[in-house]
Amino acid sequence: MNEPLIWALSATAGLGLGAVFFGGLWWTVRRGINSPHPALLFLASLLLRMSITLAGFYWVANGHWQQLLACLLGFVIARLILMRVLGPLPMQTAPLQESGHAP
Template sequence: MDVNLTLFGLAFLWGAFLGLIYFGGLWLTLKTAPDKRRPVRWLAISFVARLTMAMSGFWIILRMNPAVFFCTLAGFFLVRIVLTRMLGRKIKGVGHAAHA
């Protein structure tokens, strides 16, 4: 079995890019939704656009090599964890209500 580490690394980076688009877009959508005239429409359009981009990116990788797909997923969810921790610190009071 020939293991191409470059392919796995690029797949991981591709997953991180997809995660940045999806979860970064989610953060921007939620941040700007209260200022929109029709926030529900804004949320729906954003969801469909983010989901379409992420699923298209995953589909490209899955068609190339199913084993590499899991590296893409790892990059995607690592970005979710990192963004949650980074952006969660910027919001005052997050996590403190449960301890009171």
């Protein structure tokens, strides 16, 4: 195969890895807010997302730094796309309590 095609495939794989990583992070934060055990959820999610991402980068790179760089570029682009599509989480504001003294 020619190099531009390999780099394009590496970048596409990076897009997929980024979608899994940042989509999983978004899902975890949404579920972790109301979870009875948020620390366990966040830890398990982190380990799973990192394992998938690192294994994917290792597999895509195949010992070539150019493919790793293209994969990383796709990963970052996936983050930008998901930030634009999913947007920020809605803020849950608690009512302010009167403290009885001046700040």
